[in-house]
Amino acid sequence: TKSDTMSIMNGDVSYARGWPYVWELFHNETESIFGTLPVMVSFGNHEFDYGHNPFALCANGDSGGEAGIATGRRFNQDEAHPWFYVKNGPAFIVSLSSEHDPIEQSLWLERVAFPAFDRSVTPWLIVFLHRPLYESSTFDDGPLTDAMRNAYTNAFVRAGVDLVLTGHAHYYDRLCAISSGECNTWGFRDVWDNYVNAAIEPSLASTCTVDGP
Numbered sequence: 342t343k344s345d346t347m348s349i350m351n352g353d354v355s356y357a358r359g360w361p362y363v364w365e366l367f368h369n370e371t372e373s374i375f376g377t378l379p380v381m382v383s384f385g386n387h388e389f390d391y392g393h394n395p396f397a398l399c400a401n402g403d404s405g406g407e408a409g410i411a412t413g414r415r416f417n418q419d420e421a422h423p424w425f426y427v428k429n430g431p432a433f434i435v436s437l438s439s440e441h442d443p444i445e446q447s448l449w450l451e452r453v454a455f456p457a458f459d460r461s462v463t464p465w466l467i468v469f470l471h472r473p474l475y476e477s478s479t480f481d482d483g484p485l486t487d488a489m490r491n492a493y494t495n496a497f498v499r500a501g502v503d504l505v506l507t508g509h510a511h512y513y514d515r516l517c518a519i520s521s522g523e524c525n526t527w528g529f530r531d532v533w534d535n536y537v538n539a540a541i542e543p544s545l546a547s548t549c550t551v552d553g554p
Contacts, residue, residue, distance in 0.1 A: 352385020352471025359405025385471035389440040433463040439472035443492035473507040
């Protein structure tokens with residue numbers, strides 16, 4: 342809309358997978374958006390994963406050999422360390438890469454990104470990355486999902502992350518506030534005290550609340 346101030350693309354941006362002309366088609370289609378406001382991009386498996394990925398859990402051929410280079414050049418990203426934060430209006434927005442070592446990024450969150458967050462200046466703390474830490478499907482990325490949960494969950498809780506945006510799963514999911522694999526509505530922000538994930542389906546209310554500490 343005319344009031345938008347930025348755009349977020351959390352991975353699997355063009356599905357070019359090694360075909361440069363697909364990138365050109367993608368940019369032709371998105372020029373009216375990307376030419377008018379900043380675009381924040383995180384790497385997905387179809388941008389970065391290749392057979393020699395330094396993070397072994399993502400060492401496959403999903404990028405068609407691009408290895409993050411095409412995305413890095415087109416969106417001014419550091420392929421080796423493509424995580425960053427920006428402040429936009431009332432939001433402090435953190436981009437992570439699900440295709441890189443989550444331990445290294447969790448240390449960066451604790452030492453660099455989250456200490457720079459001031460809720461009195463930017464009331465909303467938002468994180469985006471490609472692969473979800475939690476999803477309603479019985480399918481997930483197994484050891485990779487476990488590694489991200491172990492690295493990020495406690496850090497997100499301590500910082501009071503308000504919203505996590507992910508992609509990868511080819512369906513829409515909207516989840517409650519999660520800590521240690523459980524829906525929790527306490528302890529993050531006062532406005533969450535009575536929150537339940539039941540705006541659309543009230544019958545979910547009883548399954549998305551737990552007692553506080």
